[in-house]
Amino acid sequence: MTIGFAATAVETSAETVVWRADNLKQIGGHQISIVGAPRVVETDIGAAVELNGRSDGLFIEANPIANLKRFTIEVLFQPDPDGPEEQRFLHIEEPNTGRRALIELRMLPGGRWSLDTFLRANEKGLTLLERGNAHQAGRWHSAALAYDGKTMTHYVNGVRELSGEIAFPPMQTGRASLGVRQNHVSWFKGRIHSVRITPEALPSERLQRPPADRAAMPGVQWRVIPLWPEGVPGAKADGGDERIEDERVYNVQVPTLTYLPPTATPNGTAVILCPGGGYVRLAVGNEAGGVAERLRPLGVAAFILKYRLAEYGHPAPLQDVLRAVRMLRSRATELAIRPDRIGVMGASAGGHVAAAAATLFDAPEGRTGAALDAVSARPDFVALLYPVITMAPPFVHAGSRRNLLGKSPAPALVERLSLETQVGTGTPPVFLVHTAEDRSVPLENSILFYQALRRAGVPAELHVYEKGPHGFGTRTDLGTTSGWFDRWIEWMKAGGWMEIAARGP
Numbered sequence: 384m385t386i387g388f389a390a391t392a393v394e395t396s397a398e399t400v401v402w403r404a405d406n407l408k409q410i411g412g413h414q415i416s417i418v419g420a421p422r423v424v425e426t427d428i429g430a431a432v433e434l435n436g437r438s439d440g441l442f443i444e445a446n447p448i449a450n451l452k453r454f455t456i457e458v459l460f461q462p463d464p465d466g467p468e469e470q471r472f473l474h475i476e477e478p479n480t481g482r483r484a485l486i487e488l489r490m491l492p493g494g495r496w497s498l499d500t501f502l503r504a505n506e507k508g509l510t511l512l513e514r515g516n517a518h519q520a521g522r523w524h525s526a527a528l529a530y531d532g533k534t535m536t537h538y539v540n541g542v543r544e545l546s547g548e549i550a551f552p553p554m555q556t557g558r559a560s561l562g563v564r565q566n567h568v569s570w571f572k573g574r575i576h577s578v579r580i581t582p583e584a585l586p587s588e589r590l591q592r593p594p595a596d597r598a599a600m601p602g603v604q605w606r607v608i609p610l611w612p613e614g615v616p617g618a619k620a621d622g623g624d625e626r627i628e629d630e631r632v633y634n635v636q637v638p639t640l641t642y643l644p645p646t647a648t649p650n651g652t653a654v655i656l657c658p659g660g661g662y663v664r665l666a667v668g669n670e671a672g673g674v675a676e677r678l679r680p681l682g683v684a685a686f687i688l689k690y691r692l693a694e695y696g697h698p699a700p701l702q703d704v705l706r707a708v709r710m711l712r713s714r715a716t717e718l719a720i721r722p723d724r725i726g727v728m729g730a731s732a733g734g735h736v737a738a739a740a741a742t743l744f745d746a747p748e749g750r751t752g753a754a755l756d757a758v759s760a761r762p763d764f765v766a767l768l769y770p771v772i773t774m775a776p777p778f779v780h781a782g783s784r785r786n787l788l789g790k791s792p793a794p795a796l797v798e799r800l801s802l803e804t805q806v807g808t809g810t811p812p813v814f815l816v817h818t819a820e821d822r823s824v825p826l827e828n829s830i831l832f833y834q835a836l837r838r839a840g841v842p843a844e845l846h847v848y849e850k851g852p853h854g855f856g857t858r859t860d861l862g863t864t865s866g867w868f869d870r871w872i873e874w875m876k877a878g879g880w881m882e883i884a885a886r887g888p
Contacts, residue, residue, distance in 0.1 A: 400447055402578040404561060405430035407441075411578075416442040421562065426461070426574060428523060428593075432561065436466045436572025440563030446475055447580040448484060449554050455529040455585040458486055459576040459593065464494030464520035466572030471564045472526075473578060477557035480504075486526055486537075487569060494520045498544065500528045500537040502551050509549040511537050516544045519668055523576070523593040531584035541590040542628045592627055608686075610638040610706050615691075616751045622694060632658075632665040634694055638703045640710070641687040642718070643675050650682035650883045651721035652875070655707050655762075659731025659854070662700070662786035663693050666854070670730040670768065673857035677868055682883065684720050686711065690736060693786035697800060698748040700787070704740045705749040705760035713758050724880055726764040731824060731854065732783045734770020735802065738832065741765040741813060742805035764880060766814040766871055769821055769853055772828035773801045780824045806835040812842040814874050816867045823853035844874050 402411035406423060409415060419438035423430050432441065448454045458473050471487035485501040495517040501510045518524060518539055527538040536546035561578075562571040579591060615637060622636040640655070656671035665671075667687060675685035688707050691699035708725055715722040729737030743749060744761040771783045774797045788796055798804055813836055817829040829845060836843040851864040859865050875881050 398582045400580045402443075402447065402580075404432040404441070404575045404577060407432070410441065410443050410561075411445065411447070413443045413445040416444075418442070418563070418567065424574065426576070428459075428576060431461070431574040431576040433574045434562040434571050436463070436470065436570050438570065440567070440570065441561040442565070443559045443561070445559060446477065446554055446557035447559060447578070448475060449556060451582050452553055453530060453532050453582065453584050455527060455579075455581040455583065455590070456484065456486065457525055457527045457579040457581075457591050459523065459525050459578075459591065460571075460573060461523045461576070462488060462490070462496055462520045462571070462573040464490075466490055466520070467570065469499075469569045470571040471560075471569040472562055472571040472573075472575060474560045474563070474565050475554075475557060476565055477554040480554075481506075482551075482554050482557075484528065485564075486528055487571075488526075489514060490520070491517055496520055498526050498537055498539050500526075500535070502528075502530065502535050502549050504549070504551045507549065509535055509547050511535065511545040511547060513545055520573075522668065525591050525593055527585070527590050529584040534584075536584070538587060538590055540627050541587055541592040543587055606642050608640040608642055608710070610640060610703055610710065613753060616702060617695065617699070619694065628664075631660060632667055632689060633663070633692075635665065635689055635691050636694075637689075638691055638706075639689045640707055641689070643679055643685040643687070644719075645682045645684055646679045647682045648883060649684065649719055650881055651719075652682070652724040652726065652880050653684040653686060653711055653718070653720040654678060654726045654728050654766075655686045655688050655704070655711070655737075657688050657690065657704065657727065657729035657733030657736040659729070659733040660692075661780070661782045662732045662735075663782070665689060665692070665733075666730075669854060669856045670733065674728065674868070677857060681872065681881065683881075684718065688736075696789060697787050697796070698746075700736050701739050701743060701746065701749045702751060704736050705744060705746075706751075706755065708740060708744070708760045708762055709755045709758040713755060724763055726766065726875075726880065727762040728766040728768070729770060730768040730856065732771050732780070732787075734767040735772065735783060735787075735800075737762075737765050737767055738770055738772060738802045738813075739800070741810050742802050742807070745809075761809065762811050764812045764814070764875070764878060766816075767829065767832070768816050768856075768867070769818065769824050770815070770828060770832070771824050772803055772832045774798075775801050778825045778827040778831070780828075803831040803835040806832070806839045806841065808839055808841070810836065810839060810841045812878060813844075814871055815843065815845045816848070816871070817846075818848045818851035818853075818855075818864060820849070820851055821853045842878075846870055
């Protein structure tokens with residue numbers, strides 16, 4: 384039985400072993416020795432052992448890869464961003480021979496880390512480490528070391544990173560440690576959920592992955608709301624599985640809203656967050672996740688939208704965002720929000736999704752014939768961060784247009800999805816942010832939209848900053864640009880969307 388990993392995991396042989404780190408008495412049926420004061424904590428994916436990065440570790444008198452010529456070791460773990468530079472979270476060693484298998488990380492600036500794996504046998508060792516392969520700390524990840532009898536390969540979240548050849552004869556005896564090297568150095572800071580050992584070298588498609596909806600939002604209370612319980616419009620029977628690569632979600636087949644309730648007194652406002660990614664992926668952590676974590680302490684309910692991408696094209700993303708607005712409005716009482724305080728915020732291509740909700744909320748292609756179509760899909764306000772707006776040259780983001788509309792879209796479709804042409808008097812108030820340094824989505828996208836809003840008499844506020852690359856999200860090191868979120872909150876307060884109010888319009 385697999386515990387704690389994604390539901391897409393496949394069955395493995397009866398010899399597969401899962402060690403759950405959910406108590407301090409035994410792991411995998413083996414007694415453990417404790418150093419320091421590790422503790423078991425509840426997390427969003429179940430109980431896990433938490434270690435402090437200074438003195439906490441667990442020792443298990445068993446070697447889970449003993450007598451195996453081939454194997455895969457997978458660890459589901461959540462590193463803290465403030466841990467030490469070198470952290471060993473799994474160490475397996477055979478005494479006297481010096482043979483060992485190690486899985487550790489190297490912490491990098493900015494709260495990111497790189498995977499470091501090592502096999503040693505017969506005085507020869509192989510290290511796999513590339514600091515350019517960086518991942519965000521503070522989230523659940525799956526690290527894997529696979530050995531096929533000749534080649535060692537390591538993966539993060541099911542994505543292959545590095546490989547190399549080494550002769551590694553089977554170990555006979557030994558023990559394992561979690562959270563520390565066996566000579567009591569290289570302490571790990573964070574949480575370890577489980578270790579899975581399979582007696583074969585698993586290919587990428589059979590490796591475990593953290594659940595997609597949790598990849599960017601660990602350690603918080605949340606729930607997933609299916610957008611189309613009656614069935615996804617135009618669902619593809621052969622669409623394949625969703626996957627995560629470097630905290631980005633690909634191949635969305637089942638659109639959802641991930642609900643993150645406010646941590647302060649609710650004010651009744653809800654914001655649907657649309658991640659960017661050029662309509663080919665969803666950068667959930669960088670934009671939606673970071674924004675959600677800043678909204679929740681302000682009493683705002685956050686809903687991360689997982690919308691369909693290039694595999695479907697237009698009008699699927701439009702249908703998904705409009706269904707999200709309709710669903711929240713129809714379930715406002717249940718979700719403790721006000722039906723007249725539902726906003727949509729989007730970044731990059733997610734900004735195009737949000738702007739489509741602002742301009743095409745009554746579009747026939749946004750309906751599917753469901754009863755919920757009778758509920759208004761018009762957002763009450765919209766915020767756009769370096770958004771894709773136009774589908775026409777010279778300022779089009781070519782990748783977004785290709786992924787949404789295909790290689791040779793009809794001129795009428797290009798105009799229809801160039802959202803500066805769709806602004807009307809019913810468009811809700813809009814807050815825009817862009818930078819002059821953006822080399823991916825030209826600043827002119829926001830300017831075109833702002834000009835259209837002004838012509839239509841729609842309340843709008845545009846902030847143009849000098850510094851900041853595309854995709855900066857909630858970075859705090861960009862001077863005045865990093866203040867965009869505070870300016871947005873000030874704008875929402877001025878619009879009356881932030882004060883605590885009774886539910887109902």
